[in-house]
Amino acid sequence: MTRVLVVEDDAQTAAEIAAALADHGFEVECAVSGQDALDRAIADRYSAIVLDRMLPGGVDGLTVLGSLRGLGIDAPVLILSALSAVDERVRGLRAGGDDYLTKPFESLELTARIEVLLRRRTIPERQTMLRVGDLEVDLLKREVRRGGRDIELLPREYRLLEYLLRHPGQVITRTMLFEEVWSYRYDQRTNVIDVHMGKLRRKLDDGGLPSMIQTVRGSGYILRAAD
């Protein structure tokens, strides 16, 4: 079972995070201070760590992160923070964080990002062919085929599909798509990404094929092999 360490000093927030992760099938342990987090992370192996940026008692989130990386513990770390300023995010990522999420966040956003962080480690980057069900993408030739039929995609649609294909069966939120595919970071509150996804979906499902991209109520998508 995948074990996740949640480092959060506020008991209620910690409980919410733990519940959300537990609902997604993770085994969760909580630490309430930086020292506690370090002790646990050194003693045990965790698949991922959710780390609050601000912690009481002298050892703050970035210090914990630096110490862990210094000790060679390379579990993916998702930093949580109430600070949304760009340089705060950059500092967090430079200190060895793998992703950065600003409070308040939705539980789906958190679990989706943890899933992606966990999976990132398992898929080799040097793949040239991505396949899910009858959909295949040639990464070198940038060709998309479904059931042997070529599909013409616009560059942006191709990048959306490629990102989804790299994380099959995982929830990908709109914010993640926006960050990854458009490379801008802010809370996109329009339905523009839905429209992009709608176009992509129509092209993939052309000819009455069963839909491969499913909408997750709330804020995300999953690419799955059609049944």
Add this chain to the structure above:
Amino acid sequence: MRLTDLPLTTSFRLSVLFLGLFGVSSFVFFGFLFWKTTTYLNNSVDDRLQRNLGVYALANLAEVEQRMRTHAQRDPDGWWPFGLFDPAGHYLSGNLTVLPQRPARFRQYFEFKLRRAGRAAPFRGVADRLPTGNIIFLSENVTEIRAFQDLLLKAMAWGGILVLAIGLAGAVITGRGAVRQIKGITDAIERIVTGDLAKRLPTDRGAGDLDRLVHVVNGMLDDIERLMREVKGVTDDIAHDLRTPLTRLLGGLERARRRTTSTHEYAAAVDEAIAETKAVLGTFSALLRIAEVEDGARRAGFTKIDLGRIAADVVEFHAPVAEERGVLLSFDTDAHALPQMSGDPSLLFEAISNLVDNAIKFSPTGGCVGVRTFCYNGSIGVAVSDNGPGIPHQEREAVLRRFHRLEKSRHTPGSGLGLSLVAAVAKLHGLTLSFDFAYPGSCVTLERDLSGQSLTADPAIAGEGPEPQVHAISSGA
């Protein structure tokens, strides 16, 4: 006004100081004048006596006695008393029988008094010793000269008193004016402090230094009042815009508890509640973001950016939505490569995206939305134009206010914070935000003047950027 306050006022003190200076200089001037006049008049008397003395000195004693007798006949009233005396000072002849005083030295002019016409009259005289040893004494009545001097002195004294009185009165008047104005200002400030922000400091409609100060302070008060009104407006708007979804949320939850029977219905109610809560959170986040952007903290994340590239990305991002709504979205640039500027790409994307989103939202089906980047005359920028309904004249000033939404667009989803964020992002980047209200439609321009400044000496990263300039240009509306 208390009279004791008067000497404390600057204007009164200055008036008194200048009055004193003027008095001293006048005193010196008139004193000199008086001295010179008196000397001149005395000298002319002395000259006449000297000439007569010369005539007598050249004659022999018999001739002198003869002349004395003739003189006494010509001047029976004795206004020019001449006399000849023996060496011991005893009278020999002339119309002066007694030497007024034993002269200490001869040929020295001196003044003395004689009784004439019933009262003492001033005379000026001189004595000399003739070669025979006899003493000759000549004198002249100087009543008129002394009267003239008296008149002069009195005129100067009265003039001085008059000037002093007028000066003091002036000082009191200006002092009272100042005291009155300062009292007015103090009263006004006290009322402002107690909460009456509409109160203004009184002016005398003059161009005095105090009036200039009052004008500046009144301008500042206008700004403060405007800001307070804005804060109040924003607070009211927040209360309104948050109360509505919260009321819906509460209503939905209560209805769910009252009526819902199946799990499925409960789930639907929860989903509804989640959506409402997200909307409320979204509004809060947007407010906080605007505050954060206005705070300037985001400058830390500034990098070199290509405005044209960001604008193109925005157009590409919104293209499918425009297509879906039947709006023609076009991108156009009049420069092959815009000069780089420093900025936060995500914020600029969001700002331009807000403008394009608005333009698409308010364009009718078949309408056109154009995004154009430009670079001319040393300024670069991006313009978003549409041929939608435009912004009514009376609402143009208010469009940037937080939460402001035109009444007729209340049914369109959105928090009404978009343009406020655009304005905040523009300010952060030293961009000028201007509205060109063509009819139909409107054009919003974000523009930055890069002339005269190298990119390294960038005001937006070197420190405080220029104030945001919001222009509303009317054309044809």
